[in-house]
Amino acid sequence: MKKPDILEIDITDKGLKINSELFTFPIDLNKLSLIFGEPDFFKMKYNDIYTWHEIGVLGYSKKKKQIETLEIYLSNQKDLKFSPRKLFNQVLKINGESYQEIKFKKNKKSDFVEKQIGNNSLYMEFNEKDSQYSTISITDFKEPPILQDPDRYDYKPVAGEKMEFADxxxxxxxxxxxxxxxxxxxxxxxxxxxxxxxxxxxxxxxxxxxxxxxxxxxxxxxxxxxxxxxxxxxxxxxxxxxxxxxxxxxxxxxxxxxxxxxxxxxxxxxxxxxxxxxxxxxxxxxxxxxxxxxxxxxxxxxx
Structure with a gap:
């Protein structure tokens, strides 16, 4: 895959702007490939993954050739078979401002940020060791569904005597x-x-x-x-x-x-x-x- 000469991704209130073109999710794979080049394809159990190794980006698809999520690898490269071999070193902005200049409040229990930007939902993993974001996932914002039986897996002790196991x-x-x-x-x-x-x-x-x-x-x-x-x-x-x-x-x-x-x-x-x-x-x-x-x-x- 040929690496694009210039690539600028801007996560805006109006949509995902890649160079001069505005996209909303799901994004047609063929249109992305015209900008990013041809990706490597990985068939997974529950979705398909398309990886653009040279630019450090991968896309998740549950519907054939429709990308519902883009994940940008910024640091702390992951060693999975579908992980990009290189990190993203192009221009990444949020509403026109470099993502590195924006201070988001992290989740209290984990090193990540969840943020809604217009109709985009961002999930940003933070690497404390490098003091920077390691990945940013971008997808269409959806109101979380109301779960039936949300406490289904809460701990429940047995009424009688419980078994003990050595192994x-x-x-x-x-x-x-x-x-x-x-x-x-x-x-x-x-x-x-x-x-x-x-x-x-x-x-x-x-x-x-x-x-x-x-x-x-x-x-x-x-x-x-x-x-x-x-x-x-x-x-x-x-x-x-x-x-x-x-x-x-x-x-x-x-x-x-x-x-x-x-x-x-x-x-x-x-x-x-x-x-x-x-x-x-x-x-x-x-x-x-x-x-x-x-x-x-x-x-x-x-x-």
Whole structure:
């Protein structure tokens, strides 16, 4: 892609001005490509991403070739497969004034600024280390929808006695059965529902979903399971396509041991458990221990 000789982006009350042309979202990809050059294309699960590497800009699209969001990379380059290889070093203004000269009030809980400029909505990440903005995302301003059941994922202690676990991954295997298969644990956790309702910061699943998201992990760590459900567990079969793993680590490729069960003493509280099928092999003494409990180990998938 040929880098434009001169590029000036001005986020104005009337729209997004790129050089001398005024745009409003969604912006036709072909029109942007006439200014920015041809982008690289990345097909994601929930949207398409177009990256202009030479100018440090990428665009998000849910409708084919209609850009709903532009993200400008200013500093602190991110190492994602779709991240621009270079940073934006052209002219960026807000209502005719350099963005660097404008002082915005940051969110109290996070290093970002959310601001409405005309019909544009800005999300600006601030890098304290460099004392400057790292990215600015620009999209069409929309009134936030009123969420149904906004407290859906608030912490709720069980009425009875809760289960205790020595191995968090064992707990996740139990959640898979009770929440997603038997539907005894409520609510049935959905990552995108959770993110939509999360209040303390904005979680970007497309960027953060390649690793465990701390707030999601914390939710499942805190989640209580009533001991009355212990009798429901007769078999544990770990599978890479299980809902629990896809909601915790949605872009997991199954090539690491992040969900391996390493401690099997949690079987003590499941008297009806007869079969374990695990991601990782168990040592001889553990097999003997399980055998003494009347539990078979089958279909071992060794990583």
């Amino acid at each position: 968090f991954n064992f707990k996740l295997a139990i959640i898979q059965i009770l929440m997603y298969e038997k539907e005894l644990l409520r609510p049935k956790f959905d990552l995108y529902e959770f993110v939509e309702r999360y209040k303390d910061r904005e979680i970007d699943v497309d960027e953060e979903g390649y690793a465990l998201i701390p707030e999601v992990t914390a939710y499942f760590e805190k989640l209580e399971i009533d001991k009355k459900f212990a009798s429901e567990i007769t078999e544990i079969y770990q599978d890479g396509g299980d809902d629990i793993y896809l909601n915790m680590l949605c872009f997991w490729d199954g090539e690491d041991d992040v969900f391996n069960i390493n401690t099997i003493t949690d079987v003590e509280q499941f008297s009806n458990l007869k079969t374990l099928s695990l991601f990782s092999d168990t040592q001889f003494k553990e097999r003997e221990y399980l055998k003494s409990k009347g539990i078979g180990v089958e279909n071992i998938y060794i990583r």
